[in-house]
Amino acid sequence: MTDVTINDDIVEIRISDERVDAAAAPALKRTLDQAMIDAPNKVVLDLGNVQFMDSTGLGLFVSVLKKLGPDGAIAVAGVHPAVARLFELTRLDTLFRLVPDVAAARALVRG
Amino acid sequence: MADAPGFSCAATLEGVRQLAGLLQASMQAADVPDAARIDLELAVVEAANNIVLHGIGDQAGMNIELSVRQVPGGVEVVLEDGGSPIPSHLLDVVTKAGLEAESGRGLELITACTDRVDYASSAGRNRLVLFKALAGGTAT
Numbered sequence: 001m002t003d004v005t006i007n008d009d010i011v012e013i014r015i016s017d018e019r020v021d022a023a024a025a026p027a028l029k030r031t032l033d034q035a036m037i038d039a040p041n042k043v044v045l046d047l048g049n050v051q052f053m054d055s056t057g058l059g060l061f062v063s064v065l066k067k068l069g070p071d072g073a074i075a076v077a078g079v080h081p082a083v084a085r086l087f088e089l090t091r092l093d094t095l096f097r098l099v100p101d102v103a104a105a106r107a108l109v110r111g
Numbered sequence: 112m113a114d115a116p117g118f119s120c121a122a123t124l125e126g127v128r129q130l131a132g133l134l135q136a137s138m139q140a141a142d143v144p145d146a147a148r149i150d151l152e153l154a155v156v157e158a159a160n161n162i163v164l165h166g167i168g169d170q171a172g173m174n175i176e177l178s179v180r181q182v183p184g185g186v187e188v189v190l191e192d193g194g195s196p197i198p199s200h201l202l203d204v205v206t207k208a209g210l211e212a213e214s215g216r217g218l219e220l221i222t223a224c225t226d227r228v229d230y231a232s233s234a235g236r237n238r239l240v241l242f243k244a245l246a247g248g249t250a251t
Contacts, residue, residue, distance in 0.1 A: 022124045052156075091210060
């Protein structure tokens with residue numbers, strides 16, 4: 001399950017599932033595509049519940065990132081070790097800013 | 112870590128989840144260190160996803176078999192399937208996906224998460240062997 005809320009100028013996406021993988025990807029892609037229509041280009045992605053993510057799941061968030069444009073910002077909150085490892089191995093920790101919690105993510109994307 | 116019994120699951124994306132759960136349970140029972148468990152789960156899931164999405168396709172009733180065992184210096188995970196084999200040119204040179212790529216990272220991750228990858232295909236069966244070295248040589 002994915003909760004999407006818009007608070008002021010920030011889209012907050014909270015993933016409740018423990019696994020973001022190829023099995024979950026089709027439904028999650030539909031949710032994210034819908035959420036990003038006419039949405040602000042500042043995104044907080046809360047992965048605090050996600051224990052595992054594969055490259056298919058990661059690709060969905062790359063897609064979100066690419067929609068934000070040059071003035072956009074995205075921060076990822078609460079990543080567990082297996083998810084952090086995926087970001088590190090793919091070097092995507094250089095594009096996604098990983099922070100400990102949602103409050104830090106909000107502060108980061110607001111600049 | 113004693114040799115674990117082999118597992119078999121349906122060659123579907125839901126089956127891959129089941130396989131990952133069985134792998135994790137096996138490695139936790141054997142006290143495989145967290146870092147190695149994380150890497151092996153990711154490598155196995157990426158490999159099994161590739162089997163389902165590229166090797167099996169629409170063929171129904173296919174399975175993926177997995178076994179885990181201790182070998183000198185580390186842990187060996189074997190995945191076997193009866194789908195189409197991985198084209199050899201993809202294994203000869205594993206390229207890194209660009210940062211903005213939305214797919215195509217599977218083989219890159221499999222090699223990054225393991226210390227050795229062996230692959231063979233014969234008589235309609237494919238066999239992928241993933242080796243992960245453990246500090247001190249064995250799980251404690």
